[in-house]
Amino acid sequence: MIRFSNVTKHYPGQSEALRSLDLYIPPQQMVFVTGRSGAGKSTLLRLIALIETHSRGEVFIDNINIQKVAEKHRYFLRRQIGFIFQDHRLLNDRSVFDNVALPLVISGFDHKEIPRRVQAALDKVGLLSKQKKHPLMLSSGEQQRVGIARAVVNRPPILLADEPTGNLDPDLSIEIMQLFEEFNRIGVTVVIATHEVEMTSRLGHRMIALEDGQQIPFGSDQTGESIVGKLHE
Amino acid sequence: MNELKKSPPSTMQKLKGWKLTHLRCLRASLTQLLSTPTSTILTIAVIGIALALPAGLTFVLNNLGQMTGTIDTNNSISLYLKQDLSSDQINQLQKDLRSKKTINKITYISSEEGLEQYGKFSGEISRQIDEEISDQGNLIDLLGDNPLPAVLTLQPKRDVSPEALDSLVSKLKTLPEVDLAQFDSHWAQRLHSIIQLLNKFASVLSVLLVISVLLIIGNTIRVGIQSRLEEIQISRLFGATNAFIRRPFLYSGLLYGVLGGLLASTLLLISYSLIAEPIQQLVVLYQIEFPTSSSSIINYCFLTIMGGGALGIISSWVAVYLYQRGLEHQDFS
Numbered sequence A: 001m002i003r004f005s006n007v008t009k010h011y012p013g014q015s016e017a018l019r020s021l022d023l024y025i026p027p028q029q030m031v032f033v034t035g036r037s038g039a040g041k042s043t044l045l046r047l048i049a050l051i052e053t054h055s056r057g058e059v060f061i062d063n064i065n066i067q068k069v070a071e072k073h074r075y076f077l078r079r080q081i082g083f084i085f086q087d088h089r090l091l092n093d094r095s096v097f098d099n100v101a102l103p104l105v106i107s108g109f110d111h112k113e114i115p116r117r118v119q120a121a122l123d124k125v126g127l128l129s130k131q132k133k134h135p136l137m138l139s140s141g142e143q144q145r146v147g148i149a150r151a152v153v154n155r156p157p158i159l160l161a162d163e164p165t166g167n168l169d170p171d172l173s174i175e176i177m178q179l180f181e182e183f184n185r186i187g188v189t190v191v192i193a194t195h196e197v198e199m200t201s202r203l204g205h206r207m208i209a210l211e212d213g214q215q216i217p218f219g220s221d222q223t224g225e226s227i228v229g230k231l232h233e
Numbered sequence B: 001m002n003e004l005k006k007s008p009p010s011t012m013q014k015l016k017g018w019k020l021t022h023l024r025c026l027r028a029s030l031t032q033l034l035s036t037p038t039s040t041i042l043t044i045a046v047i048g049i050a051l052a053l054p055a056g057l058t059f060v061l062n063n064l065g066q067m068t069g070t071i072d073t074n075n076s077i078s079l080y081l082k083q084d085l086s087s088d089q090i091n092q093l094q095k096d097l098r099s100k101k102t103i104n105k106i107t108y109i110s111s112e113e114g115l116e117q118y119g120k121f122s123g124e125i126s127r128q129i130d131e132e133i134s135d136q137g138n139l140i141d142l143l144g145d146n147p148l149p150a151v152l153t154l155q156p157k158r159d160v161s162p163e164a165l166d167s168l169v170s171k172l173k174t175l176p177e178v179d180l181a182q183f184d185s186h187w188a189q190r191l192h193s194i195i196q197l198l199n200k201f202a203s204v205l206s207v208l209l210v211i212s213v214l215l216i217i218g219n220t221i222r223v224g225i226q227s228r229l230e231e232i233q234i235s236r237l238f239g240a241t242n243a244f245i246r247r248p249f250l251y252s253g254l255l256y257g258v259l260g261g262l263l264a265s266t267l268l269l270i271s272y273s274l275i276a277e278p279i280q281q282l283v284v285l286y287q288i289e290f291p292t293s294s295s296s297i298i299n300y301c302f303l304t305i306m307g308g309g310a311l312g313i314i315s316s317w318v319a320v321y322l323y324q325r326g327l328e329h330q331d332f333s
Ligand SMILES: Nc1ncnc2c1ncn2[C@@H]1O[C@H](COP(=O)(O)OP(=O)(O)O)[C@@H](O)[C@H]1O
Pocket: A011, A012, A014, A016, A017, A035, A036, A037, A038, A039, A040, A041, A042, A043, A044
């Protein structure tokens, strides 16, 4: 589903955020990308989501070399991806309903079908009763769930989440992760960047560890080791 | 493996969706403009005035141009003869003048004929004046003896230069039989060249004002883009096409242009209603054909509104195009 071949990302005026990365994430897999702050987790997700473009190498999404797709045609690839930000990035001047409806409006959905779809997505994250509220009236966990509803409303085959539980307490974090597992169970490829190695490694999914923009064997860094050690106790 | 699914809607669905999308978009743009009423009103006022100036100027100049076009602009010269000339003297003078190479044709209007013409010509006005002085009788009766001089109208040959005509007139002035010699339509020619000059001035001014309208709308849209960057970025992330991003801004540009055009038209109509009556009097007084009609001012208003809308779409398109071209080579978010 997602393939990185020798990918390097160089931000202007910065050292390389990703260095010669090779990576394959098969369809319907759920993956956690871990690593310290600055390891390149966000960069990895943003390359997949076509928010940023890589400097060298090749990125394939569903066997399409994204570099070969002109910017004005990339919208079609972007519609296959749901993206969840750590800071939600909801539009605060619109209702919860309108926020979640946005991807459907963008894709030109039949206007009669939009309410049904939006309500199904909100129901899934347990916020159906809040659809008329504005994002700022919600708690941080609720806002994050609105962000998730927005990302899944279009039923994209790929779901990317950048530290989706970064601002949440542990109970809420587990709930959110379980939500992602549910989506994964119905066939969605899920890639989640996180620094919460302890909680996520318990869930038994594939872990990809990054350090300085390179993939390292999971558990070989200090955080990983201590966790793995704990798990073996 | 191939999870990327495409479910193409039917053409009818697409068409219906398309119409709905555009209507929603127009409504959203209108709401957007109304959400910042002060700046919207100011922007529209500036656009309206900037459109009204060239439209009004062109309207006035076009009409003046047509008006002077109806005035005989040949270079005929009128010689007003002294009162006490005998018909022999007049005949002799005509003969002398006919021998001049520069003169093509001579027409003689005796003072009696002049009076008759004047009677017809001033009929309307004298009727008006008569109302005020009705108990004192007709205007011409008032004047007593026929005050009008006999007139010789000289038609110079076409190829005579203006300088030669000038010297001819000054020579004619010195003739003992002549009281006064003047070009009949000198003022009309001058007006004509003044209008031509004004036309050039108006063209330059119009181009400048049209450019400023383009810049005003373009900049307003650019500011709009800046203030909605978050929304644009999120929309792009979820797969919005360039056209989708562009659409609301094109509608905003269209609305600014059309509303500015409407304001300009209102200004035009108000100004027109203020000058319509004086113009009507002018028309009666000078018996000139002033081609202005209320339908032509309506046409101008219509054109101004259409032009405003077109300028709005063009400038907002350019503003969004420049923004989107910047994105092609640059990461977003
Ligand atoms: N927009 C950016 N411009 C410049 N440098 C950036 C940008 N985003 C990230 N970086 C740099 O790239 C490296 C990786 O960052 P990031 O992918 O955000 O790491 P993580 O998400 O793992 O914390 C860091 O050194 C960071 O400073």
